[in-house]
Amino acid sequence: MAASYLQSVSYCSRAALRPLPLLASSVCRRHLDRYPSGNTTKLNICSAAALSFRPPASTAPRMASIRCFSALTPALKTTLDKVVGSNKVVVFIKGTKDFPQCGFSNTVVQILKSLNVPFETINVLENELLRQGLKEYSNWPTFPQVYLDGEFFGGCDIIVDAYKSGELQEILEKALCS
Amino acid sequence: MATRTLCSRANRIQTQLQTALQATVLEVEDVSYQHAGHAAVRAMEGGVANETHFNVKIVSPKFEGLNLVRRHRMVYELLSGELQSGLHALSITAKTPAEAANCAT
Numbered sequence: 001m002a003a004s005y006l007q008s009v010s011y012c013s014r015a016a017l018r019p020l021p022l023l024a025s026s027v028c029r030r031h032l033d034r035y036p037s038g039n040t041t042k043l044n045i046c047s048a049a050a051l052s053f054r055p056p057a058s059t060a061p062r063m064a065s066i067r068c069f070s071a072l073t074p075a076l077k078t079t080l081d082k083v084v085g086s087n088k089v090v091v092f093i094k095g096t097k098d099f100p101q102c103g104f105s106n107t108v109v110q111i112l113k114s115l116n117v118p119f120e121t122i123n124v125l126e127n128e129l130l131r132q133g134l135k136e137y138s139n140w141p142t143f144p145q146v147y148l149d150g151e152f153f154g155g156c157d158i159i160v161d162a163y164k165s166g167e168l169q170e171i172l173e174k175a176l177c178s
Numbered sequence: 179m180a181t182r183t184l185c186s187r188a189n190r191i192q193t194q195l196q197t198a199l200q201a202t203v204l205e206v207e208d209v210s211y212q213h214a215g216h217a218a219v220r221a222m223e224g225g226v227a228n229e230t231h232f233n234v235k236i237v238s239p240k241f242e243g244l245n246l247v248r249r250h251r252m253v254y255e256l257l258s259g260e261l262q263s264g265l266h267a268l269s270i271t272a273k274t275p276a277e278a279a280n281c282a283t
Contacts, residue, residue: 103213104267104269139251140251140254141254141258141261142254142261142266142267142268152247153247154246154247154250155250156269157246157250157269157270157271158246158247158250161246
């Protein structure tokens with residue numbers, strides 16, 4: 001469920017990077033075709049995500065640098081709120097659960113696997129806007145980023161410390177039983 | 179060579195953290211060579227791991243009363259300039275003097 005929300009952001013974020021707003025709109029319509037019309041949530045996210053990257057009007061150059069804009073659009077924030085709330089343990093990593101592409105991400109994945117807890121991973125390497133938006137959302141500049149029960153818990157160092165002290169196991173037990 | 183050493187990222191990190199945190203212990207270690215195969219490093223110009231990954235160990239009274247997340251955020255904020263100019267990852271150990279003394283005994 002969590003990954004499907006982010007697929008919709010991913011699709012329109014690629015569209016939003018193109019210089020022609022009209023093209024972004026037509027890509028959104030194509031996106032609507034791929035998902036049932038009843039799923040207005042995905043349409044709203046896509047439109048909002050794409051529209052938020054329209055360049056400023058008139059005097060600004062057509063190819064506005066996206067670095068001028070915050071990556072954390074309201075639509076992305078809403079999506080991330082849903083993602084971190086949709087599972088008890090959510091980890092934003094580089095790579096996937098089966099193929100982490102960073103030593104720190106791999107450490108967190110292996111710790112959680114060893115504790116036999118169900119957890120969702122989101123690959124930030126797939127979407128640069130998601131990656132930058134998450135840094136603002138979490139107020140944390142690096143990955144991995146671990147959310148437990150909807151709250152930001154920390155990165156790799158904090159997970160390792162908590163695992164060694166037993167605090168992580170206690171928190172997971174409390175979260176999964178609630 | 180001496181000029182390059184004075185301007186190195188490790189020295190800048192050391193200076194920034196020491197000034198702000200009044201650390202009693204501050205160790206900054208460049209471990210970029212351990213991450214030479216990292217995708218982000220390969221994507222860099224030249225593909226050479228250069229001042230991208232650091233271990234920092236800090237003992238500072240400024241961490242009193244702060245949980246680990248807040249301590250790490252404090253360090254990240256102090257080094258935000260470095261993070262925006264090529265510093266890719268930091269492994270942080272942040273303790274208060276009392277915690278460090280407990281670990282030592």
